[in-house]
Amino acid sequence: MTTAIENVRVFDGSAVGEPRRVVFGDRVSGEDTGVADEVVDAAGGVLLPGLVDAHVHVVRGRADLEDLARRGVTTGLDMGAWPREFVDEMRSQKGVARILSATVPAVGAGGHHARMPGFPAEGVVTGPDEARAFVGRRVADGADYVKIVTEAAPPEGMDQATVNALVEAAHDHGLLVVAHAVTTGAFRVAAEAGVDVSTHAPLDAALDDDTIARMREIGMVSVPTLTMMEGTAKLFGGNGFRYEHARDSVTAFRAAGIRVLAGTDANSAPGAPFAPVHGESLHHELALLVAAGLTPLEALAGATSLPARVFGLDDRGVIAEGKRADLVLLDGDPTADVAATRNVKGVWIAGERVQLQSQVDEPAVEPSVPRGGKRAAADVSTGRPGVEVLHDHDSLSRPGRRGDAAFQDDGARLHRRVRR
Numbered sequence: 001m002t003t004a005i006e007n008v009r010v011f012d013g014s015a016v017g018e019p020r021r022v023v024f025g026d027r028v029s030g031e032d033t034g035v036a037d038e039v040v041d042a043a044g045g046v047l048l049p050g051l052v053d054a055h056v057h058v059v060r061g062r063a064d065l066e067d068l069a070r071r072g073v074t075t076g077l078d079m080g081a082w083p084r085e086f087v088d089e090m091r092s093q094k095g096v097a098r099i100l101s102a103t104v105p106a107v108g109a110g111g112h113h114a115r116m117p118g119f120p121a122e123g124v125v126t127g128p129d130e131a132r133a134f135v136g137r138r139v140a141d142g143a144d145y146v147k148i149v150t151e152a153a154p155p156e157g158m159d160q161a162t163v164n165a166l167v168e169a170a171h172d173h174g175l176l177v178v179a180h181a182v183t184t185g186a187f188r189v190a191a192e193a194g195v196d197v198s199t200h201a202p203l204d205a206a207l208d209d210d211t212i213a214r215m216r217e218i219g220m221v222s223v224p225t226l227t228m229m230e231g232t233a234k235l236f237g238g239n240g241f242r243y244e245h246a247r248d249s250v251t252a253f254r255a256a257g258i259r260v261l262a263g264t265d266a267n268s269a270p271g272a273p274f275a276p277v278h279g280e281s282l283h284h285e286l287a288l289l290v291a292a293g294l295t296p297l298e299a300l301a302g303a304t305s306l307p308a309r310v311f312g313l314d315d316r317g318v319i320a321e322g323k324r325a326d327l328v329l330l331d332g333d334p335t336a337d338v339a340a341t342r343n344v345k346g347v348w349i350a351g352e353r354v355q356l357q358s359q360v361d362e363p364a365v366e367p368s369v370p371r372g373g374k375r376a377a378a379d380v381s382t383g384r385p386g387v388e389v390l391h392d393h394d395s396l397s398r399p400g401r402r403g404d405a406a407f408q409d410d411g412a413r414l415h416r417r418v419r420r
């Protein structure tokens with residue numbers, strides 16, 4: 001099956017070109033043989049590489065992947081899902097967003113992540129001597145990267161030595177490390193340990209210059225999930241926890257040359273404090289990134305070429321000969337106004353056209369079922385696949401537990417870097 005899109009302006013990563021014809025099967029063709037099974041007239045629309053959401057949780061199963069695909073998100077980086085059978089099943093779905101997964105995240109023993117209904121005990125790491133076994137289990141699970149929750153101080157969260165040991169073990173296996181950090185103290189732990197990617201952004205204060213300098217020094221990449229921070233701050237603000245702190249940190253990342261990826265924390269998890277909608281929320285995230293100071297071009301790179309490069313997805317992120325035909329056809333030019341990404345007219349995944357839902361104006365985000373609500377209870381009893389999302393409103397409501405004590409580390413520094 002080959003498709004030709006005619007009269008389309010192709011986004012090449014830095015600009016939108018003159019109208020032309022693009023031909024593809026499951027990969028983008030280098031030459032136009034003139035014949036195609038299906039011909040689409042783009043009427044001057046813009047063609048983007050399929051979007052990447054660098055922080056999702058697949059909970060419902062294929063339905064989440066369909067929602068991503070319909071809104072142009074052709075790759076989702078799952079940041080916590082289990083059991084292995086469920087993750088494997090989600091990886092093998094065809095015609096919908098493709099996912100990578102961290103599988104089970106590493107969490108401290110005393111935090112509320114460890115107490116989440118259904119959270120697997122194997123995710124709890126109590127000391128540095130357990131780090132290698134944890135990472136070994138992730139390797140056995142086929143994890144694409146390792147997720148660590150660097151949150152709060154002991155006894156709730158992991159201490160510096162434990163985070164260091166996890167990073168070292170993951171890097172020994174050639175795996176990137178993604179650290180969940182919602183407070184400035186947690187960011188310092190992550191930066192000190194040399195994690196590759198931070199996710200979320202601090203709500204307690206904008207990040208200090210020293211931490212940002214350290215992040216730049218080690219080449220850390222940020223997935224701030226401003227959508228999630230905005231929703232969390234609205235629901236659980238107070239005690240100085242404000243969305244503006246997260247936003248200002250992103251502004252500072254950009255000024256410091258720290259790469260910023262688009263990620264939403266999209267989830268449909270029982271008990272999650274806030275549930276960004278799969279697919280739809282990425283368009284909101286792009287708008288928030290631009291409002292935080294990124295240019296539309298930088299925001300788009302953060303949802304296409306940059307995540308592909310950071311996570312080693314060499315077959316996507318750009319429209320070029322031989323790359324996967326993960327494509328999004330838009331009405332309007334998102335390099336001029338990033339809101340144009342919302343005008344999705346067509347989506348192809350590995351050359352297969354995605355059925356778009358009828359034009360329903362969904363809200364960017366919707367409140368989830370309250371913690372401990374009906375869905376959560378039902379899910380515990382049925383042993384539904386689990387998910388780790390931002391469950392930090394408990395610690396956010398306790399000033400003085402911001403992870404700073406965890407910064408009293410053993411001085412160990414990790415210099416081993418893995419692929420960028």
Ligand SMILES: [Zn+2]
Nearest residue numbers: 265388389390
């Ligand atoms: Zn998450």
